Amino acid sequence: MSRENIATVIKIIESLPDAQQERVIEHLREYILDLEDELQWDKAFQKSQSKLVAAAKLAKQQISQGQGTPMDYDRL
Known part of the structure; x- marks a missing residue:
């Protein structure tokens, strides 16, 4: 994101009454934390994807060789 875009967002937030500014900031914090969490999951999945393919x-x-056994979902 460019500095101009960030400056625009800041100006928009600053134009709001204090109570609404706090609400917007809290929503942004939650949104950013969610994005960071998703990025971590994506990285973890990418690291394990080759192992998942090999296991499959x-x-x-x-x-196909008749060696497979059904999973017992009650034991999970």
Whole structure:
């Protein structure tokens, strides 16, 4: 984001009454925390994706060879 855009957002927020400024700031904080959380999940998923693909291929191979067993969802 450019400095001009940030300055525009600040001016918009500053034009609001104090109570509304606080509400906007709190919403922005929550939104930014959510974005950061999503980025962390994306990074974690990218790191594990190759392992997930390998596990799926192994499971498919075991099933095709008759070695697969149904999952017991009650034990999870």
